[in-house]
Amino acid sequence: MLQWDAPNYFYFLLLIPLMMMGYSFLLVWKRNAKKRFGSPVLLEALAPRHSAFKTHLKFGVLLLGISALILAMVNPKMGTELETVxxxxxxxxxxxxxxxxxxxxxxxxxxxxxxxxxxxxxxxxxxxxxxxxxxxxxxxxxxxxxxxxxxxxxxxxxxxxxxxxxxxxxxxxxxxxxxxxxxxxxxxxxxxxxxxxxxxxxxxxxxxxxxxxxxxxxxxxxxxxxxxxxxxxxxxxxxxxxxxxxxxxxxxxxxxxxxxxxxxxxxxxxxxxxxxxxxxxxxxxxxxxxxxxxxxxxxxKQFVRFKDQYQWLLAIGLFLICLDLFLLDRKTKWIRNLNLFNDK
Incomplete structure (x- = not known):
């Protein structure tokens, strides 16, 4: 059995879709700016180590971390045992x-x-x-x-x-x-x-x-x-x-x-x-x-004894945010050296 100690904090989850919309607009703006700057081949040559996948991954990790912190604020409580009174x-x-x-x-x-x-x-x-x-x-x-x-x-x-x-x-x-x-x-x-x-x-x-x-x-x-x-x-x-x-x-x-x-x-x-x-x-x-x-x-009557579970979400949220800070948007070395199409 699960209950929420402060459900009003669920409203902060509305920040997640807003951040996703903002991120999408940012990607579109960058794409248009790159087109004005030069051709895709030229841009790839200028920044060969940049990884679009890792950029998306960093943002996804950040969203998960923020979501976990918001859920920690809500403080879910798990029913662990029954107590008869x-x-x-x-x-x-x-x-x-x-x-x-x-x-x-x-x-x-x-x-x-x-x-x-x-x-x-x-x-x-x-x-x-x-x-x-x-x-x-x-x-x-x-x-x-x-x-x-x-x-x-x-x-x-x-x-x-x-x-x-x-x-x-x-x-x-x-x-x-x-x-x-x-x-x-x-x-x-x-x-x-x-x-x-x-x-x-x-x-x-x-x-x-x-x-x-x-x-x-x-x-x-x-x-x-x-x-x-x-x-x-x-x-x-x-x-x-x-x-x-x-x-x-x-x-x-x-x-x-x-x-x-x-x-x-x-x-x-x-x-x-x-x-x-x-x-x-x-x-x-x-x-x-x-x-x-x-x-x-x-x-x-049987009452369910609830225990706080926010500490797990808090730890997960902090870990993901720290992971986002250390993740780089560069290609991993072994992927960069991988040549699937035998390009010369």
Whole structure:
């Protein structure tokens, strides 16, 4: 297998046909100049040792040398051996609550941004595990399918916001049910759903959904965001708070963290419940628990190990250019003395 390290340098090969054209024009010009100077017999007598063949040979050697140097700049790499790389880890799906209550600022900078930071920091600690992302409010929608591309995961994570779902509320059961579609092997024991929410569940069924998830081998971690005292939900324009969310009676809504449902969901699946106020503690607790879990082999890929080959082309190019410098356009002595037609 062959690949090129710097293919842009291939454009320099266009110099070769240009040099050939220039050389052809030079030969035509010399031929016309010789005709004006004298007859071919006279010119042969004046320069008996000149060899047209060697002139062409010198130019051909020069072209080959330049071509080799250009190819050395491109740096071809030859695949010399196959290397098998196996990935082992846990399937980890993050379900992030994007309901309006997650805009409350009782935990800095707000509940949603704190959740995104916790997920991002957790991803930074992973190695070999696959991750997926779900956004949910009154319904749940997939954001990123299960993948080992952590950079893409963090990019999709930062795009989460409270305006992405029109139906408001918090339905943990919806997130749990959707997470089941992320896991491709029902026999896996290393499937984890990590829910980040303030726990204000406006729909029933979260506990039941957790029990059915446990039966299917899914472990659920829950991270509670906010405070029990609660806070208002700011409505901002251009980054400045203009008012606060109000209920149907016109009263300002106070949203409070509810840990009850989050604890029940975690307990029913042999998971862990965490308070999300301390980033390092949450990340450490999640990653430590993941380390204790059985790892599954996700994929075994064969990669070709490539080695640089430019040094050979560089050596050939320099040799040919040096050879061109030492080649003379005179006839070789034994050829000059050869008389095939017995000329007197």
């Amino acid at each position: 196996k990935r082992e880890g846990v399937d980890l799906v993050f379900a992030v609550d994007v309901s309006k209550s997650m805009l409350a600022e009782d935990i800095a900078p707000n509940r949603l941004e704190k959740a995104k930071r916790l997920v991002s920091e957790t991803i930074n600690k992973l190695s070999g595990d696959r991750v997926g992302i779900i956004a949910y409010a009154a319904s749940a929608v997939p954001q990123l399918p299960i993948t080992t591309d952590y950079e893409s995961a963090k990019m999709f994570l930062q795009a989460l916001n409270t305006n992405m779902l029109s139906s408001q509320g918090t339905a943990i059961a919806e997130a749990i049910e959707l997470s089941k579609t992320y896991f491709d092997n029902e026999n896996q024991t290393n499937r984890v759903l990590c829910i980040f929410s303030d726990g204000e569940d406006h729909e029933e069924g979260g506990e039941l959904a957790a029990k059915t998830a446990a039966e299917e081998g899914i472990t659920i971690f829950t991270v509670a965001l906010g405070t029990e005292k609660g806070d208002v939900i700011p409505i901002k324009r251009n980054g400045v708070t203009s008012t606060f969310k109000k209920d149907a009676e016109g009263e300002v809504v106070i949203t409070r963290m509810n840990t009850t449902i989050l604890k029940e969901v975690a307990e029913n699946t042999n998971g862990i419940f965490l308070l999300g106020d301390n980033t390092s503690e949450v990340v450490a607790a999640i990653t430590n628990r993941l380390l204790e879990m059985d790892k599954a082999e996700f994929e075994a």
